[in-house]
Amino acid sequence: MASLLFEQLLNGLQFGVMLFLMAAGLTLVFGIMNLINLAHGSLYMVGAYLTVAATQWTGSYVAGVALGLAGTLVVGMLVEVIALRPLYERDHLDQVLVTFGLILFFNELVAIIWGRAALFASGPSWLSGHIDLFTGSRYPMYRAAIIVVGIVVALALWYVVTRTRLGMLIRAGATNRTMVAALGVNIRLLYTVVFGFGAALAGLAGLLAGPIYNVQPGMGELILIQVFVVIVIGGIGSVRGALVGAVIIGIVDTLGRAFLKPLLGTLISPPAAESAGPALASMLIYLLMALVLTFRPQGLFPARGG
């Protein structure tokens, strides 16, 4: 039982890391630019597709990843310059409308270029093996690699935001945009860079998701709702909150799916648990969000100065 619990915690952590990679970019963009970007899932999809295409084209996974990331960065910057710039002064409803339009645009664009059928995406062969856990079970190497990437990204984000000049400008811009601009910083360029950076993070999540999930038009919307739950729980605009929120959601969701039904079975009759368990497990993260919103509406780690 203990080894099973450990394995499920590991699964939860890995799922949480996946959510964090998505949530980090979304929350950065919201915290700094005060922009609600529903099309974040589309950038996740673009990252996955560009990487698949680039891997096929170059024949190398590493080159595919590099091109995929660079490509998503460029797509993100273009989206910011063309579609989002006029929106900063508008209210959130307008932003929601435009970015929802972008979702439809990207889904159809991808369907036109690559077709509606799911694409084959595989990880590199050197990550196809397993790690033998001390519990006697085997864990896919690829999933372990996702955890490592997530930790590296979290550390890098912490370093950039708190220890570099760019991070200082980002934080300053989030606190008082007008003042930063008055001090001679090109705030428009800063926003474009931040948005591109957020897009690249979404692209990274997408390309990592490719080999385990479905590379298909509309793939981003499937994960986006959970990502919104993560940033609401973590505190909108806070990268630290996104990390904690993502890991909490990942673990709660995984443990709920694994243990809720047997647990309920000891409390209520097994047939009742049979039907209530799966339903409750899929609601669990939303119940958690409702709890957080009731008792701590600003989230667990609200962004400072936001």
Place this chain on the structure above:
Amino acid sequence: MRSALRSLVAGAVIGAFAFAGPAAAQQKVKIGFISTFSGPQGVMGQYMKESVELAIEHLGGKVGGLPVEMFYGDDQVKPDVGVQVAEEMLKKNQVDFVSGIIWSNVMLAVEPVVTGAGHIMVGTNAGASPLAGAQCNKLYFSTSWNNDQTPEAMGKFLTDSGVNDIYVIAPNYQAGKDMVAGLKRYYKGNIVEENYTKLGQQDYQAEITQLRSKNPKAVFAFLPGGMGIQFLKQYDQAGLRGQLPLYTVYTVDEISIPAVKDAAVGVYETRYWSPDLKNPANQRFVADYKKKYGKLPVFYGAQSYDGIMLIDSAIKAVKGNLKDVDGMVKAMEKADFASLRGPFQYNVNHHPIQNFYLLKSVKTPSGDIEMHIQKTIFEKHKDAYYQECKMK
């Protein structure tokens, strides 16, 4: 004088419509085809439409000897949108038949609209049990199956081959429960656990860990569409493929195989049709489909092809008189066409009596991954609901 002229013009206009109307309707058959053409599920609709177009091509551009006009409608997987599309086809486009529809819930909403207007509905996928039983309708025909039949075949196979201690995984919605009910109708062995997952779930690692801890002898999965693609990939990555036999329904098909490739090899399915089924109609269909679209057809398409052939046989039987709905229903009941599945009869509930086969996805010497028929599980299998059908 003016009023006389006005009546004359009016008379001429009415006359023109009165004479042109029926004549035009006689000259051409209009078929509405509803499926899902947008969103992630749009790929199924695409295969269906391609097969319909191939069927019409095989018929020389005519259906039942009449020039055909097709109207394609996108239901977006929503019952209300399906109804809206069907009403538009019936009222605005004046279609004679409505065909298609992937989803049971959409079908249950659309079928009364079409048959209520006195038109024949040919369902080419959705296998909702009420339509095979208590809610059957003489104007409703299915060229696919009842939902329960495919898992019934799997249950029979597992029982016959003595597979015991299976782990069952399916999404937590009506069709998921129906599939498991169908399985259990014929599976007499022990089920270690039934795990109902969230509809549209992406990550199955937690379920895979859970099922491994239960030490089952085999796994039965019903995870259609994207869910199946994800499950197959993750099952393979967890190192279970080849270790723990995987028996599925509606999970491995010609749409999912290109997306998972080797992760599908060795997985079993049950189905009423397969591209390698040996009969002249099917061999021609598969060869021409490959030539035209550069890929293998899928069963969604085969059913839709059969739907057009069924309509063709009915119109021919009444010699193009589309007003003779009763005559066409009688003709359809005979199922007088070369179905891609070979033997095909209609039961009293207008659902097929057909064979079910065990399929296995195998890697061919040329490196392609294809579904191949291993054996026949059921011959002339009837669904479990036809006795509840009291057709008027």
